[in-house]
Amino acid sequence: xxxxxxxxxxxxxxxxxxxxxxxxxxxxxxxxxxxxxxxxxxxxxxxxxxxxxxxxxxxxxxxxxxxxxxxxxxxxxxxxxxxxxxxxxxxxxxxxxxxxxxxxxxxxxxxxxxxxxxxxxxxxxxxxxxxxxxxxxxxxxxxxxxxxxxxxxxxxxxxxxxxxxxxxxxxxxxxxxxxxxxxxxxxxxxxxxxxxxxxxxxxxxxxxxxxxxxxxxxxxxxxxxxxxxxxxxxxxxxxxxxxxxxxxxxxxxxxxxxxxxxxxxxxxxxxxxxxxxxxxxxxxxxxxxxxxxxxxxxxxxxxxxxxxxxxxxxxxxxxxxxxxxxxxxxxxxxxxxxxxxxxxxxxxxxxxxxxxxxxxxxxxxxxxxxxxxxxxxxxxxxxxxxxxxxxxxxxxxxxxxxxxxxxxxxxxxxxxxxxxxxxxxxxxxxxxxxxxxxxxxxxxxxxxxxxxxx
Numbered sequence: 001x002x003x004x005x006x007x008x009x010x011x012x013x014x015x016x017x018x019x020x021x022x023x024x025x026x027x028x029x030x031x032x033x034x035x036x037x038x039x040x041x042x043x044x045x046x047x048x049x050x051x052x053x054x055x056x057x058x059x060x061x062x063x064x065x066x067x068x069x070x071x072x073x074x075x076x077x078x079x080x081x082x083x084x085x086x087x088x089x090x091x092x093x094x095x096x097x098x099x100x101x102x103x104x105x106x107x108x109x110x111x112x113x114x115x116x117x118x119x120x121x122x123x124x125x126x127x128x129x130x131x132x133x134x135x136x137x138x139x140x141x142x143x144x145x146x147x148x149x150x151x152x153x154x155x156x157x158x159x160x161x162x163x164x165x166x167x168x169x170x171x172x173x174x175x176x177x178x179x180x181x182x183x184x185x186x187x188x189x190x191x192x193x194x195x196x197x198x199x200x201x202x203x204x205x206x207x208x209x210x211x212x213x214x215x216x217x218x219x220x221x222x223x224x225x226x227x228x229x230x231x232x233x234x235x236x237x238x239x240x241x242x243x244x245x246x247x248x249x250x251x252x253x254x255x256x257x258x259x260x261x262x263x264x265x266x267x268x269x270x271x272x273x274x275x276x277x278x279x280x281x282x283x284x285x286x287x288x289x290x291x292x293x294x295x296x297x298x299x300x301x302x303x304x305x306x307x308x309x310x311x312x313x314x315x316x317x318x319x320x321x322x323x324x325x326x327x328x329x330x331x332x333x334x335x336x337x338x339x340x341x342x343x344x345x346x347x348x349x350x351x352x353x354x355x356x357x358x359x360x361x362x363x364x365x366x367x368x369x370x371x372x373x374x375x376x377x378x379x380x381x382x383x384x385x386x387x388x389x390x391x392x393x394x395x396x397x398x399x400x401x402x403x404x405x406x407x408x409x410x411x412x413x414x415x416x417x418x419x420x421x422x423x424x425x426x427x428x429x430x431x432x433x434x435x436x437x438x439x440x441x442x443x444x445x446x447x448x449x450x451x452x453x454x
Contacts, residue, residue: 008033009188036181036189067255070167070208073111076264076273077104079300080235080248082256085112085167088206089255090199092173092227094213095237100246101212103138103270104237105169106131108210110140112167118144120165124151124175124185138270151175151185153194160201170198172212173227195230228252239359245280246271247360260300278305278417281358287387291378294390294419295370296410297362303406303413305390307357308367310374315351326356327367335372335395342399342445345379366404369393369423369448376449384452388420389440391448393428399445403428411439423448 008017011034015026023030069084078084085091095101106121113119119142123131128147135141146163150156153176160168170176174186176194183189195211202209213227228234234252239245248262263274274280282294282305291310296303308327315321324332332354339345354371356362370391377384392410394402403425411422415438426441442448 006035008035011188014188014192034183034188036183036187070112070116072108073115074104074108074273075275076248076262077108079260080250080253080262081233082250082253082260085208086232086255087208088202089232090195090202090209090211090230091233091235092211092213092231093235093237094215096215099237099239100264100266100271101237102126102134102171103266104248104264105171105210105212106135106140107138107270109145109167109169110135110138110142113142113144116166118146118163118165119167119169120159120163121145121147121169121171122156122159123147123149123171125172137268151177153178153197157197157201160205160207164205165207168198168201168207168209170209170211172214174214191227192230195227199230238361245274245358245360257300260302278303278413281306281360282417284357285386287385288383289386290381290383291374292386293370293374293377293384294386294414295362295367296390296392296414297364297366298406298409303409304360305410305413305417306360306362307386308370308374309355309357310371310378311353312347312375312379313351313353315349320348321351321353323351323353325354326360327354327362327371331365331368332371334397335368335375338395338397338399338445339372339375343376343449345376347375347379350379364404365394365402366392366410368395369401369445372445373448373452382453387418389423389452390414390419390421391423391452393423393425393442393448395445401425401442401444401448403431408432423451 008020010024010026010032012029012032013024013027015024020033024032067086069086071084072078093101093105109119109121121131127149131147148159173191173194177185177190178193181189181193198209198211201207232254233250236249236251238247238249244265246264246266248264250258250260252258263277264271265274285294285307293308294305295308296305322329322332336347336352340347352375372395373384373391392404392407394404396402407424407428414422421438421440423440423442426443429439429441440451442451
């Protein structure tokens, strides 16, 4: 009997080699190669496509059209997906264990079954009884929601052919396997081939498919990196398991933007949508706080207000720590350097901790001014009017407060939430067609510090 041919694949980038290599030439990582069986020509042979072959045509003659979508009845999920689930799409949802992935897709499956017909939920990790117990708790008991515990991708294809569902859920992709591959479920070859099969099912039957994937301890998607490139959308659930808030973010979306987020609250009855996240993030904010101030950011089309907290403590070890939760660590170091240089605040012997309340990860630079003011407040022991003034602005290396985009949206959100004043760059203030009574224009960080103390 002829020995089966094998090849070696990198689990990080998918680089293929006929022999094992210590370091991958593609991603430069060490010891990431796994051996997998090479399918024979007979196994990989596919029937020729029928019908006339396509010819290249001018882009001006191609008819464009909107994607047909399903409404999940979950507005926050629809927002992240770009308006709903596109028919024939393959979406990947990832997140840490216990964060709420299975809860979200079960609620979505129930809504889809009620609105459009049969939905097939394939679980490779839980039994049918376990899923029913969760469904009873969530109130997701629909007649057209079909549950099956299966890990063989061939059997899953037969189920799809037999029941013709409108929506397919696979939980999780690391448990599926193909019989003609000798490698274990979750390996590079198994994951790639199973995803290829699911992609073919989605595109040929026009059935949208959601697949669940595990993440590593570092919070990255487990399995080969090529998995992210094969699917149409990658959704990531983030948040602390000990906290109630959950953030759903699109890391990739071929049918919409990746800048929108969905905000949920985990309760006993499941995930509850939060339509006004700013109110949720600010519900524990006090009138006056030492080292705490409200900043604003824009996620997609939605302005969000969040509380920034800073704590500065003396360090007796000799090596000062810089800890940032929710903001970029390098950005924190830059802000500290500007405070030391422009305001003569010695922070070399102090530990600096900065935290975004609520578990949200901020992007952009609109929070720079707020972080600088909260650190200054903590090191000087001064209270800030947290419920009255919010800060928006980018901090330059020269100590200047620079204008930021979408400032008008942020200011209107602040006014709606009851803030009396907004501290912004003077250049932003001049461009805005708003009354100047509530806008505190500043040019430099030193001026901002003096104004906030008053």
